[in-house]
Amino acid sequence: MTVARAVSVLLEDRWITLNRAVGLIRRRNLPVHSLAVGPTATPGLSRLTIMIHSDTATADRAVQHLQKVVGVRAAVAFPAGEGVVRELALVKVRAPHERYGELLDVVQLYNASVVDDSADAMIVELSGSEAFVLSCIRALERFGVVEVARSGTIALGSGNDIQSGTLP
Amino acid sequence: MTETLTGSQILCRALLDQGVDVLFGYPGGAIMPFYHALPEYPGLRHVLVRHEQAAAHAADGYARASGRAGVCVATSGPGATNLVTGLATANMDNTPVVAITGQVARAMMGRDAFQETDIIGITQPITKHNRLVEDVEELEDAVAEAFYVAQEGRPGPVLIDIPKDVQNQKAEWKGGQSVSRSAGHLESTARPPDRPSGLENAARLIAEAERPLIMAGHGVLLSGAYAELRALSERTGIPVITTLLGISGFPESHPLHLGMPGMHGEVHVNRAIQQADLIIGLGLRFDDRVTGNLAGFARGAKVIHVDLDPSEIGKNVPVEIGLVGDVRAVLCSLLDLLVQRHCDPWREEIAGFVRPRQDNFRGGLSPEAILDAIDGATSGRCSIVSDVGQHQMWVAKLFRYQRPNSHITSGGLGTMGFAVPAAMGVALARPDEPVWAISGDGGFQMNMQEMATMVQEGIPVKMAIFNNGYLGMVRQWQQFFHGKRYSATPIWSPDYVRLAEAYGIAGWRVESADQAESVVREATVQPGPALVEFVIEQEANVYPMIPPGGSLSEPIEGEPAPPLVPA
Numbered sequence: 001m002t003v004a005r006a007v008s009v010l011l012e013d014r015w016i017t018l019n020r021a022v023g024l025i026r027r028r029n030l031p032v033h034s035l036a037v038g039p040t041a042t043p044g045l046s047r048l049t050i051m052i053h054s055d056t057a058t059a060d061r062a063v064q065h066l067q068k069v070v071g072v073r074a075a076v077a078f079p080a081g082e083g084v085v086r087e088l089a090l091v092k093v094r095a096p097h098e099r100y101g102e103l104l105d106v107v108q109l110y111n112a113s114v115v116d117d118s119a120d121a122m123i124v125e126l127s128g129s130e131a132f133v134l135s136c137i138r139a140l141e142r143f144g145v146v147e148v149a150r151s152g153t154i155a156l157g158s159g160n161d162i163q164s165g166t167l168p
Numbered sequence: 169m170t171e172t173l174t175g176s177q178i179l180c181r182a183l184l185d186q187g188v189d190v191l192f193g194y195p196g197g198a199i200m201p202f203y204h205a206l207p208e209y210p211g212l213r214h215v216l217v218r219h220e221q222a223a224a225h226a227a228d229g230y231a232r233a234s235g236r237a238g239v240c241v242a243t244s245g246p247g248a249t250n251l252v253t254g255l256a257t258a259n260m261d262n263t264p265v266v267a268i269t270g271q272v273a274r275a276m277m278g279r280d281a282f283q284e285t286d287i288i289g290i291t292q293p294i295t296k297h298n299r300l301v302e303d304v305e306e307l308e309d310a311v312a313e314a315f316y317v318a319q320e321g322r323p324g325p326v327l328i329d330i331p332k333d334v335q336n337q338k339a340e341w342k343g344g345q346s347v348s349r350s351a352g353h354l355e356s357t358a359r360p361p362d363r364p365s366g367l368e369n370a371a372r373l374i375a376e377a378e379r380p381l382i383m384a385g386h387g388v389l390l391s392g393a394y395a396e397l398r399a400l401s402e403r404t405g406i407p408v409i410t411t412l413l414g415i416s417g418f419p420e421s422h423p424l425h426l427g428m429p430g431m432h433g434e435v436h437v438n439r440a441i442q443q444a445d446l447i448i449g450l451g452l453r454f455d456d457r458v459t460g461n462l463a464g465f466a467r468g469a470k471v472i473h474v475d476l477d478p479s480e481i482g483k484n485v486p487v488e489i490g491l492v493g494d495v496r497a498v499l500c501s502l503l504d505l506l507v508q509r510h511c512d513p514w515r516e517e518i519a520g521f522v523r524p525r526q527d528n529f530r531g532g533l534s535p536e537a538i539l540d541a542i543d544g545a546t547s548g549r550c551s552i553v554s555d556v557g558q559h560q561m562w563v564a565k566l567f568r569y570q571r572p573n574s575h576i577t578s579g580g581l582g583t584m585g586f587a588v589p590a591a592m593g594v595a596l597a598r599p600d601e602p603v604w605a606i607s608g609d610g611g612f613q614m615n616m617q618e619m620a621t622m623v624q625e626g627i628p629v630k631m632a633i634f635n636n637g638y639l640g641m642v643r644q645w646q647q648f649f650h651g652k653r654y655s656a657t658p659i660w661s662p663d664y665v666r667l668a669e670a671y672g673i674a675g676w677r678v679e680s681a682d683q684a685e686s687v688v689r690e691a692t693v694q695p696g697p698a699l700v701e702f703v704i705e706q707e708a709n710v711y712p713m714i715p716p717g718g719s720l721s722e723p724i725e726g727e728p729a730p731p732l733v734p735a
Contacts, residue, residue, distance in 0.1 A: 016300070020292060027293050057482065064479035070297045070317060 003080045004033060004051055004130065005059045006155035009066055010074040013039065013046040017071030021048055024069060030054070030062050034087070034130075036152030045073065051130070051153045056080075076157070084158055088127045088151040090115070091137055094144035095122045103143050110136040121146060175304040175335040176205035179268070182311035184211050188239050190230065190596050191215065192223035196243025197283055199270030201335035215592070215625050218617040220247050222589035224254020225615070227265045229553060229593030232576050235392075237264040237318045238593055244270045245283030248329070249290065253583060256294040258325040260580025261413060262386060264318035265325040266311075267291075271300070273333040287329050296324030304337035322477045323390065367498075370448075370472045370489050371505035377446035377470075379514045380406045383429065383458075386413035386579070387451010387475060393496035394418070394572045397450065399503055405510035407518060409437055411452050413579040416569040426518065430458040431714045432561040436521035438712075438720040443517070444469040451475060451495040454484040455580065464719025474498045523712075523725065529705045531680035535562035538632070538702050541684035542604055543568055545692050550602040551576065551594050555587035555611035558640035561710045563606050585614030591629040592622060602630055602692045609635040609661045619671045622697040630691050631699045635661055636706045644709045648724065649716075664701040675699040 011017045018037060025032055033051040040047045052059060059077040066075040078085070095103055095117070103122070107114060112126035126136050130153060137148060173181070179202055183191070190213045195203040206214060217223045220242040227238030242251050248269040258265040272281040288300050297317045301310045307330070314326040374380060388397050397418055401408050407426045408418045418425055427437045438460075441447070447469045452458065454473075459465040462484060470488040473481050474495055481490035491498050529537070539562070542550065548570050554563040554577040569575050576594060578586040591605035612633045622629055634640075643657040668675025674694045676687045678701065691698040712723035 016288065019289075023292050061479055061483065064477075068477070068479065 002053055002055055004053050005080050006078045006085050007050040007062055008076050008155055009048040010045050012071040013044055020069050024065055028065055034152035036154050049154045083155045085129055085153055085155040086127055087133055087153045089133045090149045091124045091140055092121055092147040093140045106139050170340045172338050173341050175307050175337045176201045178307050180205050180209040182308050186315045191239045191241050192217055192226040193241030194220050196247045198244035198272055198332045217621050220250035221253050222615055222618045224251045225586050225589035226593035228258045228263045229590030230597045231263045231265055233594040233597035237266050237315055239266045241268045244272055245285045248287040255291055255325045257578050257581045257583045259294045262323050264323040266314045266318050267327040269329045271329045271331040274331045291327050295327050298327040300329045301334055304334050304339040308342050366489055366491050367501055373446055379444045380446035381444045382406050382408045382448045383452055384408055384414040384417045384450045385411045385452025387495040388414055388417035389573050391494045391496040393499055396496050396499035400499055403506055403508055411458055412564055415564055416573055416575040419570050420568045428565055432710050435523045435712050435723050436518055439521040440518045441466050442721050447471045449473045453480050460714045461719040533681050533704050536566050537681040537684055539567045541688045544685050545689040546602050550604055551598055553587045553591040553594055553605045555607035556582045556584045557608045558710050559608045559634040584611040588615045589618050592627045595627050595629050604630045604632055606632045609633055610639045610659055623671055628696050633701045634704050635701050636704050668699040673697045677701045679703045
């Protein structure tokens with residue numbers, strides 16, 4: 001079944017390793033939806049989270065290919081619906097004076113916050129699952145969305161499941 | 169006591185530490201410090217090629233023949249980019265090649281300096297690993313890592329790019345004390361052996377199957393599983409199919425040997441696959457040239473797939489049981505679980521699928537006649553290196569390979585121009601037996617400049633050219649699928665005998681079958697390189713042929729009827 005799946009990759013935080021991992025994803029023609037990369041709690045290691053829209057076999061094969069990249073320390077595909085999966089979005093939206101209150105209601109409904117407020121536009125910060133973020137952006141479109149920046153999805157396994165615990 | 173050396177000296181010592189005895193290369197600006205140091209290390213023989221592509225192919229040939237990493241060296245920029253085809257060839261066929269390239273000095277990098285190119289970026293998708301050496305302190309480690317990564321697990325090419333100033337930098341020789349972190353990591357993540365249940369289930373399927381087949385690929389050669397494959401086949405009576413790169417993994421004279429499958433596989437081999445109820449795939453990747461249309465591939469067969477690389481299991485073909493591991497190691501465990509059985513009714517059925525070959529060649533100079541001549545003249549004691557195209561299929565199917573790893577060719581990438589330079593590497597790895605490089609007239613002309621290398625270095629490669637005046641395989645496709653429009657396939661050749669003479673080597677032209685064996689015999693005993701041109705039928709085809717996109721059940725066995733012309 002084709003659904004969004006998070007593949008989490010721990011790799012050495014060097015350009016060449018990231019380049020290699022991302023190059024592999026392109027070369028293997030994987031159906032990638034988003035990429036996010038950033039530091040981890042372990043110095044020298046980054047986490048690359050790849051959201052792919054695929055069946056289980058494709059996600060597992062992506063992991064097997066990634067595990068072969070020198071500099072990749074661990075890779076795992078979360079089963080669909082498992083793990084904590086989040087993304088952050090900044091949405092610049094028109095905020096005409098007469099609809100200001102209505103707009104703030106929407107922001108509140110989605111548990112979002114206003115991080116920049118100028119004469120006729122504001123930037124709304126929100127986070128959640130991809131579906132939640134998309135739903136919020138749709139709600140804001142009524143006011144006129146000017147620009148969107150999304151972080152791409154990041155994920156962690158829930159409970160005691162510690163990916164970095166498998167590191168040598 | 170510590171010793172301070174230049175980066176170039178460290179590189180030479182590290183290569184010697186890895187057991188390297190020969191390098192194929194070409195000097196240039198950014199690799200000059202290395203070439204300056206090289207004469208201090210007479211244990212490293214340098215073979216000056218005429219084009220860097222040949223250096224990569226020669227290193228590849230050396231690796232395939234010796235089982236040890238082959239090494240090629242080039243300068244930055246064009247030198248490095250010329251290696252690319254050879255590295256891609258080694259990558260597709262899993263050959264351990266270590267490529268060393270010079271790079272412009274660090275201060276110049278990223279500024280489009282003269283002969284600067286991002287060879288790390290360029291070769292990333294066609295190497296198993298590559299690395300820019302950013303400081304001389306890393307160098308010894310980088311070389312150890314390169315050889316480790318190239319040869320461990322599923323082999324492949326590794327490139328190390330060394331800026332010119334790093335080659336001149338000085339550092340202490342650590343004497344092989346360093347252990348690469350990345351390399352250590354690879355070892356630690358090596359897969360645990362498969363659970364015994366996989367092996368037991370495989371043994372059960374093998375015991376129960378009525379129409380089983382073994383498909384043996386390159387993994388059999390890479391792991392040296394010759395005896396184990398033979399034991400598997402003989403204990404169970406299961407016939408063995410060898411893929412293009414699996415050829416010479418199983419003796420062709422063996423009654424259980426069936427032949428090559430796929431696009432140009434014999435009809436009985438492909439029919440056996442289509443009728444099979446069990447396929448035991450050993451170290452192959454079910455390439456599209458082997459399977460034909462996947463939807464129609466072996467629909468009645470369960471598949472047991474043995475491969476070292478877990479990402480290969482189920483990649484192309486659905487698998488009942490995947491056994492991850494070195495083919496030889498897996499077969500050793502599996503053999504313990506297998507009881508003696510036979511497959512006589514199935515073998516009789518397959519024998520009924522066999523079709524007689526009916527090719528007609530001018531002067532009787534058929535591919536069989538030529539290959540029989542080579543077989544006869546060398547008593548089968550030779551290495552055959554083939555190029556790509558029609559002759560490659562004939563050489564794969566018609567030579568009677570008896571000895572392990574005696575057939576070398578570019579399978580995955582299908583690199584024309586491979587045979588002549590690769591054969592140089594094979595010849596240096598196997599100085600005690602004749603090496604025949606067999607090419608078509610197209611492929612030969614792609615790298616024939618290497619005759620000069622052979623002469624200068626005294627590398628005794630015997631070259632055979634199947635000359636039909638066409639890029640034969642493309643012409644065959646044009647004949648079958650493009651209405652005989654022979655666009656850009658007729659190809660002129662020089663007078664090869666006089667060309668040989670110009671290079672100072674012996675050359676012959678053979679136009680009939682009765683000359684073939686005596687000429688091959690003469691060429692084989694001739695000291696040094698020799699060239700034999702075989703003038704063959706111009707429009708001969710390789711039969712049978714599965715049309716591209718077709719299933720193994722749809723072979724073309726003779727010239728297809730011309731397409732109907734619309735009225």
